[in-house]
Amino acid sequence: MSAPPAPALLVPEAPQKAESIFHRNLATFAANRLAMASAVVVVLFVLMAVLAPFVAPHDPNETDLFRRMQPPAWLPGGEWSYALGCDALGRDILSRIIYGARISIFIGTAVILVATSIGILAGLASGYLRGWVDVVISRIVDILLGFPYLIFAIGLMAMMGPGLWNIILALAYKEWVIPCRVVRGETLVTRELEYVEAARALGASHWHIMLREILPNILSPVIVVSTIRMAHVIILEASLSFLGLGVQPPTASWGSMVADGRAFILEAWWVSTFPGLAILLLVLAINVASQGLRDAFDPRFQE
Amino acid sequence: MSQPLLDVRGLRTVFETRAGTVCAVDGVDVSVQRGECLGIVGESGSGKSVTFASVMGLVKSPGRIEAGTILLDGCDLRGLTPKQMRAVRGKDIAMTMQDALTALNPALTVGEQIAEVFDAHDDTLPRRGAARARAIRDKSAEMLGLVGIPSAESRLRQYPHEFSGGMRQRIMIAIALACRPKLLIADEPTTALDVTIQAQVLELITEIRARLGMSVVLITHDLGVVAEHCDRVMVMYAGQVVEEGPTAEVIAQPQHPYTRGLLASIPRPALRGQPIQPIEGQVPDLIGLPPQCRFYSRCPLHRDACLAPVAMRSAGPNRRVRCILSGEPVE
Amino acid sequence: MSLGKLLERILQLLPVLLGVSLIVFAMMALTPGDPVQIMIGDQSVTPEQEAALRRDLGLDRPIHERFFLFVTDAVRGDFGESFYHRRPVADVIAERLPATIELSLVALIVALATAIPLGVLAAIRKNSVLDRLATVGSLLGVSLPGFWFGILLMMLFAVHLQILPVSGRIGYSSEIVPITGFLLVDTLLRGNLSAFWDALSHIILPAITLGLPMTAILMRVTRTSMLEVLRQDYVTFAEAKGLSRRRVLFRHALKNALIPTVSVAAIETGSLLGGNMIVETVFGWPGLGRLVVESIFLRNYPLVQAAVLFYAVTYVLLNFAADLLYTALNPRVKL
Numbered sequence: 001m002s003a004p005p006a007p008a009l010l011v012p013e014a015p016q017k018a019e020s021i022f023h024r025n026l027a028t029f030a031a032n033r034l035a036m037a038s039a040v041v042v043v044l045f046v047l048m049a050v051l052a053p054f055v056a057p058h059d060p061n062e063t064d065l066f067r068r069m070q071p072p073a074w075l076p077g078g079e080w081s082y083a084l085g086c087d088a089l090g091r092d093i094l095s096r097i098i099y100g101a102r103i104s105i106f107i108g109t110a111v112i113l114v115a116t117s118i119g120i121l122a123g124l125a126s127g128y129l130r131g132w133v134d135v136v137i138s139r140i141v142d143i144l145l146g147f148p149y150l151i152f153a154i155g156l157m158a159m160m161g162p163g164l165w166n167i168i169l170a171l172a173y174k175e176w177v178i179p180c181r182v183v184r185g186e187t188l189v190t191r192e193l194e195y196v197e198a199a200r201a202l203g204a205s206h207w208h209i210m211l212r213e214i215l216p217n218i219l220s221p222v223i224v225v226s227t228i229r230m231a232h233v234i235i236l237e238a239s240l241s242f243l244g245l246g247v248q249p250p251t252a253s254w255g256s257m258v259a260d261g262r263a264f265i266l267e268a269w270w271v272s273t274f275p276g277l278a279i280l281l282l283v284l285a286i287n288v289a290s291q292g293l294r295d296a297f298d299p300r301f302q303e
Numbered sequence: 304m305s306q307p308l309l310d311v312r313g314l315r316t317v318f319e320t321r322a323g324t325v326c327a328v329d330g331v332d333v334s335v336q337r338g339e340c341l342g343i344v345g346e347s348g349s350g351k352s353v354t355f356a357s358v359m360g361l362v363k364s365p366g367r368i369e370a371g372t373i374l375l376d377g378c379d380l381r382g383l384t385p386k387q388m389r390a391v392r393g394k395d396i397a398m399t400m401q402d403a404l405t406a407l408n409p410a411l412t413v414g415e416q417i418a419e420v421f422d423a424h425d426d427t428l429p430r431r432g433a434a435r436a437r438a439i440r441d442k443s444a445e446m447l448g449l450v451g452i453p454s455a456e457s458r459l460r461q462y463p464h465e466f467s468g469g470m471r472q473r474i475m476i477a478i479a480l481a482c483r484p485k486l487l488i489a490d491e492p493t494t495a496l497d498v499t500i501q502a503q504v505l506e507l508i509t510e511i512r513a514r515l516g517m518s519v520v521l522i523t524h525d526l527g528v529v530a531e532h533c534d535r536v537m538v539m540y541a542g543q544v545v546e547e548g549p550t551a552e553v554i555a556q557p558q559h560p561y562t563r564g565l566l567a568s569i570p571r572p573a574l575r576g577q578p579i580q581p582i583e584g585q586v587p588d589l590i591g592l593p594p595q596c597r598f599y600s601r602c603p604l605h606r607d608a609c610l611a612p613v614a615m616r617s618a619g620p621n622r623r624v625r626c627i628l629s630g631e632p633v634e
Numbered sequence: 635m636s637l638g639k640l641l642e643r644i645l646q647l648l649p650v651l652l653g654v655s656l657i658v659f660a661m662m663a664l665t666p667g668d669p670v671q672i673m674i675g676d677q678s679v680t681p682e683q684e685a686a687l688r689r690d691l692g693l694d695r696p697i698h699e700r701f702f703l704f705v706t707d708a709v710r711g712d713f714g715e716s717f718y719h720r721r722p723v724a725d726v727i728a729e730r731l732p733a734t735i736e737l738s739l740v741a742l743i744v745a746l747a748t749a750i751p752l753g754v755l756a757a758i759r760k761n762s763v764l765d766r767l768a769t770v771g772s773l774l775g776v777s778l779p780g781f782w783f784g785i786l787l788m789m790l791f792a793v794h795l796q797i798l799p800v801s802g803r804i805g806y807s808s809e810i811v812p813i814t815g816f817l818l819v820d821t822l823l824r825g826n827l828s829a830f831w832d833a834l835s836h837i838i839l840p841a842i843t844l845g846l847p848m849t850a851i852l853m854r855v856t857r858t859s860m861l862e863v864l865r866q867d868y869v870t871f872a873e874a875k876g877l878s879r880r881r882v883l884f885r886h887a888l889k890n891a892l893i894p895t896v897s898v899a900a901i902e903t904g905s906l907l908g909g910n911m912i913v914e915t916v917f918g919w920p921g922l923g924r925l926v927v928e929s930i931f932l933r934n935y936p937l938v939q940a941a942v943l944f945y946a947v948t949y950v951l952l953n954f955a956a957d958l959l960y961t962a963l964n965p966r967v968k969l
Contacts, residue, residue, distance in 0.1 A: 143653035146950040147942075150908030155942045158930045159661050235779050239912055242781045243927055258782055262916075265789050273789075276782030284777040361873055385879075393876030400874075405867035410889050419885075420875050478875065 025220070028296040035292020041285035049101035056095035057081060061250045064090035069268040085270040087260060093270065096252040097278050103164075103241075103253045104282065108234040110168045115175035116226050122176065123183025124210045128191055138184075141177045149174060153236065157245045167246055171233055182225050186218035220297045227290035231283045238279050254279050306377060307334040308518050309358070309396075309486055314371035316350075316357045323590035327353040327366070329542040332615075335486065340512065340519040342533030342550065344526060344565070348586050350542040351522050355488045359398055360388045376485065394424040397479035401491035403471035407463035413474055414459030417443040420481040446477040450507060469500035473507065480511060487512075488520045493528060505532055526569055530554055535621075538562050541587055541597040544615065548622035558618050558629040560602045596626070604628060640958075647954055652705070654946045659704050662939040663697065713940035723940045727922060733803060734914070734921035736816045738906045740837055741845035746899060749849045753856025753895070754888070757864065768853060775850025780909055784843040784916040791839060801918030804833050840917040844909050848902045856895045863891040893963050900956030904949040 029035060048055055058081075067090040071078040078085060084093040126137040144152075156170035190196065191214065199213050240246040241255030249256065254275040261271030316328040328350040335341050345351045357368050360380065373380040375395060380388065400406040407416060418439045421428065425442070429435045440459065447455035450473040463471055472492065479487055489508060493501035509532055512519050521533055529536050529550060536554075537547040538561065546559040557563045564582040584601035596602070596609040608627055615623045618630030679687075707713065713723035756768040792800040804817055818837065821830035863869060864887055872886045911923035918924075922941060929937040 139649065139653065142650050143657065146650055146654045146953070147657075147946050148904050148908035148949050150911060151942055151945045151949075154911065154926070154930065155658070155661050155938070158935075158938055159664060231777065238779050239781060242779075242912065243915060245930065255779075255781070258779075258785065262785060265785060266793055269789055272782070272785050276779060276785070279779045279782065280774075280777055283779070284773065287773060287777050359874060361870060389876045389878060391876065392874055398871075398874040400867055400871055402867065406871040408868040408872070408886050408890070411885070419872075419877055419881070423875065423877050423881075475871075 025297045029292055032292045032296065035289050035295075038285040038288035038292070041281065042289055045101055045282050045285070046105055048098055049105045052098050052102055056092075056098040057083075058092040058095040060091060060096040060099040060252050062091060066090065069264065069271070071268070072270050072274075084274045085268070087257070087271045088264065088268075093257075093274055096257060097254065097275055100252045100254040100257060100275060100278065101282070103247055103251065104234050104237060104279070107164070107168055107171070107237045108230050111171045111175055111233045111237075112226050112230050114168065114172040115229075116179045116222065118172070118176040119179030119181075120183050120215070120222065123180040124187055124214065126180070127184040127187025128210050128214065129206065134184075137180070141180060144174055144177050147174065149236065150239065153240060154243075154245060157240065162245055162248050164247055167237060167240060170240075171236060175229065175233065178229060179222055179225060182221055183218060186221060187214055190214050190217055224290065224294045224297055227286065227293055231286040231290070234283055234286070235279065308337045308376060309333065309335040309520075310372075310374040311354075311358060312372050314354060314357055314373065315369045316353055316362055316366060317369050318366040320365065320590075325589045326592065327542055327589065328357060329592075331371075331539075331542075331544055333537065333544075335518050335520060337485075337518055338512075338516050339534045340509075340521060340532055342529035342536040343520060343522045343539060344524065344529055344536060345539035346524055346586065348541070348589065349539040351539045352490055354539075355398070355490065355520060355522065359392055359396060359488070360385075361398075390424070393420050393479075393484070394482045395484055396486045396488065397482075397484040398488045399472075399475045399479045399490065399492055402495045403468070403475045404463065404495075406475055407471060409463055412460050412462055413447075413466070414440065414443050416463075417446055417459070417474075417478050417481055420478055424482045442481070446481050447474070449480075449511070450474070450477045451503075452477075468496055469503060472496060472500070472504050476504070476507065476511075480515070480517075483515055484517065486518045486520065488522070490522045491524070492521065493523065493525065501528075508532075526554070526565060538565070541592070542589060543597060543625060544623075545598065545625045546623070548619070552619075552622065558622070558624040559598075559626050560604050560628075561598050564601075643954070643957075647950065650950055651947060654950060655705050655708065655943060656701065658939060658943045658946060659701050661942070662935055663700065708940075708943060713943075714936040719937075723937050726925070726937060727940060727944065730920060730922045730925050732816055733919060734910055734923055736818065737837060737840055737844060737910060737913070737919060737921060738903070740818070740841040741848070741906055742899070742903060744841050745845035745848040745852055748845075749852035750856055750892070750895060753853045754860055754883075754891075756853070756857045757860035757891075758883075760861065765857075768857070772850040772854050775846050775853075778846065780843055780846065781912045781916050783846060784840070784913055787839050787843060788917070798835050798839055803836050803920055804829070840913050840919055843916070844906060844913045847909070848899070848906065851902060852895055852899055855898045856891065859894045860887065860891040863887045866890075893960070896963060897956055897960040900959050901953060903956075904952045907945050907949060 064086070067082065067086045068088060070082055070086040070090070072085040073080045073083045075085075082092050082094070084097070086092055087096070122137050122141075126134045147155075152174045153170045156173060157166060160166040160170065187210075196209060196213055199209050204213070237246060238253070238255030238258075241253040242259045244256070244259065246255055247253045257275035258272045261268065261273075261275075264271055311331065311333040314328050314331045314333075315326070318325040318327055331350065331354055333341075333354065343351045343354070353362065353366075356362050357371075358373055358375075358380065360383075362368060368381065371381075375391065378391075380391065383391065407413070421439045421442055425439075428438045428442075440456075443459055444455040447458060452458060452470055452473055458466075463474070466474065472495075476489075476492075487508070492504055492508065496504065505528065508519060508521075511517065521528065523529060533550050535548065536550045538545050538553070538559065540561050546553060546557065546562045553562065554566065557566055561582070564580075567580045568582060570579055582601055587597055587600065594612045596605070596611075596613045599605045599609050602609070613625050613627060615625050615633060616627070616630035617633045618624045622630070623633070624630050711724050713727075719726050752768050756765040759765055788800060791798040817833040818830065821827075821833055869882060869887055872882045877886075910919075910921060911927055913919065914921045914924035915927055922944075926938060926941045929935075929941070
């Protein structure tokens with residue numbers, strides 16, 4: 001077999017190359033049935049969240065003291081219009097779970113978007129510009145990494161008080177270091193490649209190089225990492241809500257629903273169980289789908 | 304002829320992959336006489352390493368030996384239990400690998416790795432206690448000295464990465480020869496080394512072979528090595544043996560077009576000024592091979608009659624070749 | 635590793651520790667609400683008393699002085715006084731610390747004891763039923779919300795089957811005079827076997843809950859690492875030497891395969907610190923984590939601040955130790 005042409009003879013058309021690889025990887029992902037099924041589950045949850053007012057059988061905040069702790073439909077005393085039972089205030093659990101999806105998905109997506117955006121910018125700057133920019137950003141990253149996740153979030157929440165946007169900020173504050181590290185690592189490698197040198201030789205500005213040349217080619221691992229992190233963020237938000245530091249009542253968050261049901265695990269196990277099950281299903285689906293994504297898109301896993 | 308030390312007949316080893324079944328070794332016969340040095344030549348994918356991994360019983364899932372007999376000194380190796388086979392490995396047959404850096408465990412000292420062989424196979428040692436440890440240590444040091452590593456005693460405590468490439472290869476040989484095996488299989492012993500060290504290592508093997516009366520199988524893709532050190536040579540291609548015979552004869556008068564091609568593609572002083580002629584084409588895909596001569600697509604002499612399975616033919620005393628254009632069919 | 639290199643690495647820690655303190659300080663300093671007002675609460679005080687209190691707490695000083703004081707006090711172990719307990723914060727924390735440490739340690743042991751054998755077996759019997767189950771289990775382990783899992787365990791074992799207690803650290807009936815503060819150790823030291831079982835039955839559910847994500851991760855790491863090692867030439871060579879299966883496995887494969895496992899375990903131990911807030915709350919465990927959560931609701935900021943600082947410093951030190959451990963285990967990485 002003849003040797004591959006020397007690098008100097010290769011004229012890589014970087015954007016085009018990225019596209020065809022993308023399509024091939026997408027096909028690989030599609031072929032992975034488990035991952036596809038999980039992706040479908042995730043989409044269903046998202047739809048459920050978006051269409052909540054149409055899908056939910058009842059108003060999530062409507063209390064009905066006659067229905068306090070009503071069991072789920074298949075147990076004696078239950079009824080199908082309140083399929084998963086009611087909580088201590090007579091609110092329909094199924095409806096609250098559907099509306100709760102909005103919180104989890106919204107917060108999860110918002111945090112990941114914010115964190116990834118900041119992370120990409122910081123990582124690009126740090127990896128490409130090097131010098132003092134790199135030193136400063138790396139120091140900040142090191143320091144932020146010095147906090148266990150929940151502690152930092154709790155500390156910030158204690159400081160800022162509960163609330164939707166505060167949670168997003170609190171979680172994003174620490175989350176951005178992860179995409180930042182990935183981007184920085186990839187940038188360090190990519191900046192040495194020929195087409196970047198070529199662009200430099202042609203007089204392109206730093207911004208142009210970072211955003212137009214390097215970024216498109218490092219997106220794959222960043223996206224993969226972000227989807228994996230989404231699952232973590234959702235669990236974190238649920239944990240914060242469970243502790244009472246998350247969204248405040250009466251807004252339904254899966255985490256706070258589990259906390260509400262804690263006092264009644266003897267008489268009314270369904271109040272805590274079903275919201276937790278929802279978290280489990282969504283997170284599991286995200287994890288499986290993102291694993292499939294990683295297997296399909298990450299060059300290190302391609303044999 | 305006396306009974307060969309190693310007698311392999313009709314060996315067939317396959318690997319199940321997602322793309323299909325790969326037949327890495329297809330109907331291979333090998334025999335090694337006592338005290339002789341047999342060279343196995345072939346490119347990557349020819350099946351030369353897998354053949355001897357099969358002999359050693361080291362083929363693991365998804366690979367398996369599908370057919371064939373393997374007799375060592377008359378003993379059927381395939382019929383042994385795993386425990387019995389482990390008693391044979393390292394003691395009667397030993398193997399060295401291509402890259403000594405990866406073959407030696409980076410987390411254990413050299414001394415520990417030699418000692419293991421004695422511990423597993425040597426029954427002449429004191430049963431236990433300090434006497435046993437001391438005996439093992441002495442023997443280990445002796446082996447290191449045998450392969451030409453100075454200050455053997457102190458070097459036993461060092462780790463593989465503290466030695467140079469050539470010395471690591473010697474250590475591997477020391478480990479292989481610790482229990483004085485009857486047969487040494489040296490898989491690409493010189494490929495990872497530079498030229499001067501190559502010569503030293505091969506000298507070492509030849510010298511020990513003479514001293515211990517050991518048989519050696521030298522697996523290599525380097526015809527030069529074979530020419531200098533091997534009594535007989537076997538050429539393999541795409542999982543089959545295509546030619547075998549005494550080295551001098553095979554090199555002087557190659558019968559198979561592939562062997563001729565190999566020899567023609569070696570730069571030699573005698574051919575100075577003439578262009579080197581590589582063999583055109585590529586090794587065929589080992590999945591779903593059609594029943595024909597496997598060298599067909601690259602052979603300058605191919606014809607229609609080659610589109611049928613080709614058996615080994617006799618081309619003289621101790622000479623066999625798998626080509627319809629040479630020799631006589633064997634009954 | 636030479637002493638010089640070690641010192642150099644320790645010195646590199648200092649800016650990080652300083653940065654961490656800065657952030658913790660900033661968190662609290664920027665908290666809306668006046669700490670003095672919170673302390674006063676509903677009592678009526680004169681302006682002079684209020685000013686005196688402000689001076690006492692050092693709140694009348696400029697911010698950089700406050701930070702300096704904060705750090706110097708912290709190093710000496712002085713974190714001020716807890717609003718709620720009316721005692722030095724350091725004392726309150728020290729009191730609750732052993733419970734948390736004991737829980738974390740047991741969780742760690744459970745995780746290692748489960749993950750390593752499972753991971754090794756899964757690798758040896760690749761694609762078998764055990765392997766697939768382990769993979770599924772591992773996926774579940776990282777997907778289960780800890781607080782929910784804890785409640786489920788509680789429902790199953792404590793409420794339904796009634797074989798384990800619901801909450802707390804030990805039953806009221808067992809009287810122990812603490813020596814180390816670690817109940818499991820103390821009960822054994824005193825030869826009080828029934829109390830030991832009591833303590834054990836209390837710690838087991840929280841420990842499993844806390845250790846679950848770590849078990850899942852470690853199992854995967856061990857499996858992957860083991861598979862990688864089993865493919866290595868030196869394993870094949872060891873087999874070629876005719877060594878017994880056990881020897882190849884334990885002496886050659888395991889030693890190298892466990893290096894990533896140990897490193898990851900050391901790093902993940904830090905995440906146990908975060909997790910124990912949840913677990914302690916669920917199981918009513920009287921440790922530092924639950925204290926922090928309660929303090930937040932009570933607006934007991936000096937305590938929250940000290941605890942967060944404590945957690946952060948511990949985390950940094952743990953990561954540092956993990957780094958050292960990895961270097962020490964890896965004979966080829968020379969410093």
